[in-house]
Amino acid sequence: MRRVDELREQTVWKSDPHTQVKHLVYRHYLQCWMGKILQTFPEATIVDAFAGPGVYTDGPPGSPIVVAKTFLEHTAYRRFNKLNLVCLEERTDRVEELRRQFAKLSPSPQLNISVQAPGVFAEQQPRLSTLAHRGRAETPVLWLIDPFDLKSAPFSLIRRCLADPRDEVLFTLFTNELHRFCQRENFDKTMTPYFGGTHWQSAVPERRGRREAFATAYQQGLKDQELFTGGFGIKVSNQSARYHLVLATHSEAGLKCWAPVTWKLDHYSGQGASAETAGALSLFDEASVVDRLDVALRAYAGTAQRWETLSSQAARLNHMDKHLRQVLDKLAAQGLAFRVDPVRARTAWPEGCTVRFYAPEDVADEAS
Known part of the structure; x- marks a missing residue:
């Protein structure tokens, strides 16, 4: 069965190396984010907007379980204040499986897990934002947005997730799809809302570096909104990135957590990791490109x-x-x-x- 058919038809599907690299980025970033935020604020929230079933058929945990385990296994756990983990998944069968996976974890009074009824993120975002902030705009909220397609997360939706001063977004940008389809007829009707403008067109003339150029263009759109941003390519072996993870934050402190993650996983440039090399966590390379x-x-x-x-x-x-x-x-x-x-x-x-x-x-x- 093709990968796209697995994702569409099966409740649980097999993991792939690129997902493991992405989750490695999540874990490293969350280690820093939790260490700073949960010892400073009385509570904070992480929203996994496309949560999935929480597990893969070959055993690795899905992103919601990765978040929960990172919290429970953190070296500073005993000093943490409250974390709210809010999960949304569109399909009923996957919601049920996710609840089964959470039930296997040891309960913690500091971790409030809320698996929502099945729903579409674009429709549920305003309600989730209210739930996540707990009535206080100053409550830190980290949105994990990892959709299955471009249309599920237009730029306007990402911007809504950044409406409050301590909102952050970690977003999966489908740079390989953008590279492959950007010149198809009428594809601009998808591209422009995805980027929140026509600035994506500057990347189209690029050939070898088109994926990276799309990532740069997307980040520029965030910078134009007076946001701080970082990007990281998830590669297939030594080829171009299959997709990019993009961080958007109101605070430079977010970048202070982001940079060590990217340099840890990519010792040469801090901009992308392949599935082959991301697990080799050595000391930072003194010959890094600066x-x-x-x-x-x-x-x-x-x-x-x-x-x-x-x-x-x-x-x-x-x-x-x-x-x-x-x-x-x-x-x-x-x-x-x-x-x-x-x-x-x-x-x-x-x-x-x-x-x-x-x-x-x-x-x-x-x-x-």
Whole structure:
């Protein structure tokens, strides 16, 4: 049976390597998100909008169970406040199976699991938002949106999930389908609502990098909404990404959780992982590509910048403070970056320090 037929006809279907990579991203991001959010706020909510049956025929757990187990097995679990896990699935048979899977977990007074009656996410989103926020706009809500097709999650729906100040979305972007079908007649009627505009057209002329260009265009649409965003490609072996995971958040703190995940799974560029390599979690590669960060820091020539500003710039470019220090070391060796405050410190670039930047011409031989 073809994969598409399995998804359409069967209650439970077999897992695939790409799903496991995606769930690995979920787990790593949730480790950080839970560690920060659930020790800061009295409660928070995760909404799995396309929850599925919670298990695969060959044994691995589905995304709702991945979320619950990440919570229950977290090293900081005993210090956590309340987490509400809200799950929506369209099919009755899958809802019943999901409830059976949750029943196998040990109950926790800190984890409130709510499997909703079968429903379509586009129709149920306003009600779910009210349920998730518990009457408080400040309640952090993380939406996991992993639909089966493009039409189930138009940009307008994603934007509604980001209506409140502590909403975040982790969204599966079908870049392979976009690449394959973008030039079909009348497909623009699907593409434009999916992207929330016609900016997707800029990616069409691309050939080899069209999938990545679609991901970039989608993220630009989020940035235009004054949101912070990160992306990560889920690849098939050494080929182009089958789809991308896109994070959208109101807070730069979300990027601080996102960057370590992407660099952990892709040691070279932090932008995509294959099913073959994602499980090899080694230390971060010291030779990681940091060219964009290098260029960004050089642009500060003639100014002094606080660490907070530099760390923020690194996060926006999907880099960690580790990479920031790496580039600062390089610039310092060239005489282009100096720590001016504090004068004494145990490390070269401590948090809270001030760094002054210079241009190459400032350190040329003829300079006085």
